[in-house]
């Protein structure tokens with residue numbers, strides 16, 4: 001009360017404003033960075049320095065509208081987007097510029113690293129002309145002991161050819177985007193099975209994380225179906241012959257067609 005009129009009123013008011021702003025800021029960092037709600041069958045993080053072309057790739061792969069631009073701050077928080085790969089919904093998450101010192105928590109980096117820890121795979125993006133721009137990020141990931149299936153992508157290959165060891169991509173080259181989709185699918189580590197239901201085969205594949213059994217397949221239908229499952233008939237590479245009768249614990253393979261049997 002006294003502060004409102006005292007000799008240091010302006011100063012106190014300024015301090016108060018600073019405190020509130022700081023609190024507001026840390027709340028934002030906390031809320032936006034700590035976790036990205038998982039959607040889809042897998043979560044793949046796009047990581048790289050500012051202007052590496054992450055937003056452009058997210059947009060090209062998912063058909064969502066994102067503002068892109070030559071600004072380091074175009075993206076200040078993780079941006080999730082769903083994309084369909086081989087008929088399966090996969091979540092891509094653009095991670096904004098991880099800066100040096102992230103492992104020590106600088107710049108909200110620790111929270112961002114937490115997002116990476118929850119991801120199934122990482123796409124490291126760099127401008128094809130600047131492969132060394134990934135060095136600092138690789139060092140941060142190593143320091144934070146984040147080891148995930150990783151794909152290195154060299155972007156803007158319409159301007160510069162990709163260096164060895166990186167998958168070259170240009171948003172102007174649909175063929176390169178197709179190759180990227182394939183590589184990102186491989187990164188998920190998922191397999192797909194198809195269900196044969198009485199009277200028809202399901203068109204939509206069901207994603208599973210291997211090793212997966214007939215029981216796991218039954219669970220993708222309903223937990224009651226899993227409980228009642230006695231086995232399956234299988235067509236595909238895990239079957240010795242078409243329509244082989246197998247038990248609940250039979251391990252299924254990518255591309256199998258499965259008719260779940262219940263008692």
Ligand SMILES: Nc1nc2c(ncn2[C@@H]2O[C@H](COP(=O)(O)OP(=O)(O)O)[C@@H](O)[C@H]2O)c(=O)[nH]1
Nearest residue numbers: 050051052053054055056068069156170171172
């Ligand atoms: N020539 C070319 N420019 C690209 C390509 N991908 C992105 N860019 C440009 O690179 C700049 C940075 O892209 P952006 O996606 O915002 O990078 P981010 O900061 O990593 O999200 C933008 O001006 C984009 O238009 C590409 O494949 N070819």
Ligand SMILES: [Mg+2]
Nearest residue numbers: 054055074075
């Ligand atoms: Mg961006």
